[in-house]
Amino acid sequence: MENSEPIVGESDELPSAGDTLVQIxxxxxxxxxxxxxxxxxxxxxxxxxxxxxxxxxxxxxADEEVIGFVRE
Incomplete structure (x- = not known):
């Protein structure tokens, strides 16, 4: 936000070019x-x-995927 401390939150999707509001x-x-x-x-x-x-x-x-190798 302009002239204020940053905020953190979750959103399901990014706003499109025509959106006027962002849901947080x-x-x-x-x-x-x-x-x-x-x-x-x-x-x-x-x-x-x-x-x-x-x-x-x-x-x-949850988005990060760990790939490991296992020897049998």
Whole structure:
């Protein structure tokens, strides 16, 4: 977000070029603490795309595949 601390959250899909809002589940600060401007029981928010500087996508641990070799 512009002029604020980065937030972290989950989303099912990236916004398309025509979208005006981004859906974010489990919004929190990078250190895991709650965002002071949201209610404690908030689990989802919609953020205007024009307020975002960028969206960073990181692989989850479920997406990583470990390949190993086993001798029998």
């Amino acid at each position: 589940r489990n919004p929190r600060r990078q250190d895991g603490r709650d965002l002071h401007y949201l209610a404690e029981n908030s689990v989802m928010l919609y953020w205007p795309v024009h307020k975002l500087n960028f969206i960073e996508v990181v692989a989850s641990s």
